[in-house]
Amino acid sequence: KAGVTQTPRYLIKTRGQQVTLSCSPISGHRSVSWYQQTPGQGLQFLFEYFSETQRNKGNFPGRFSGRQFSNSRSEMNVSTLELGDSALYLCASSPLGLGAGDTQYFGPGTRLTVL
Amino acid sequence: DAKTTQPPSMDCAEGRAANLPCNHSTISGNEYVYWYRQIHSQGPQYIIHGLKNNETNEMASLIITEDRKSSTLILPHATLRDTAVYYCIVLMNRDDKIIFGKGTRLHILP
Numbered sequence: 456k457a458g459v460t461q462t463p464r465y466l467i468k469t470r471g472q473q474v475t476l477s478c479s480p481i482s483g484h485r486s487v488s489w490y491q492q493t494p495g496q497g498l499q500f501l502f503e504y505f506s507e508t509q510r511n512k513g514n515f516p517g518r519f520s521g522r523q524f525s526n527s528r529s530e531m532n533v534s535t536l537e538l539g540d541s542a543l544y545l546c547a548s549s550p551l552g553l554g555a556g557d558t559q560y561f562g563p564g565t566r567l568t569v570l
Numbered sequence: 571d572a573k574t575t576q577p578p579s580m581d582c583a584e585g586r587a588a589n590l591p592c593n594h595s596t597i598s599g600n601e602y603v604y605w606y607r608q609i610h611s612q613g614p615q616y617i618i619h620g621l622k623n624n625e626t627n628e629m630a631s632l633i634i635t636e637d638r639k640s641s642t643l644i645l646p647h648a649t650l651r652d653t654a655v656y657y658c659i660v661l662m663n664r665d666d667k668i669i670f671g672k673g674t675r676l677h678i679l680p
Contacts, residue, residue: 459613498608498614498657545613545614547613547614558604558616558619559616560616561606561613561614561615561616562613563612563613564612564613
């Protein structure tokens with residue numbers, strides 16, 4: 456099976472712009488979770504989507520949003536970019552979602568730089 | 571706040587067993603302990619998970635204390651390629667927020 460793929464791998468934006476990141480989960484996986492990783496920090500959970508519905512949400516402002524399509528592919532959008540949004544954004548997929556012993560498989564990430 | 575506590579860094583000699591501790595004193599009965607690692611500039615890699623019993627796979631062993639308040643990840647024969655940040659994660663119920671800690675940066679020394 457192909458792994459989790461994320462596009463683009465690298466992105467440079469300026470403050471105030473908006474950005475959309477894409478994630479394609481492993482075939483058959485219905486849950487997609489998004490994480491932010493900044494230098495010196497651990498992974499921080501953004502949100503989880505399952506069957507096109509947001510099921511869990513972390514402590515991020517409303518500028519961060521996402522959606523999931525019927526084929527389980529997911530997009531994450533960040534509006535009005537700030538310098539602090541520069542980070543590695545990781546997507547993870549799993550068959551049934553978080554909890555209950557399900558295993559998440561991570562993609563390589565999209566490295567976003569905000570200038 | 572993360573629900574797990576890990577030392578920020580550890581060293582281990584190549585070829586020796588690396589034992590990475592994790593405290594999760596507030597874990598509840600239906601929560602799993604997961605371990606992931608992240609090698610620089612790559613996405614996190616799943617290692618192992620467990621609920622109550624000790625677990626072993628081709629990568630590592632997971633030892634969970636009887637009271638489930640702590641666990642240890644064991645890499646039996648560490649190699650230089652095991653240099654990474656190791657995350658201990660407690661997965662809560664689906665309706666709760668998922669929080670990662672800062673992990674342990676493991677340095678394997680030649």
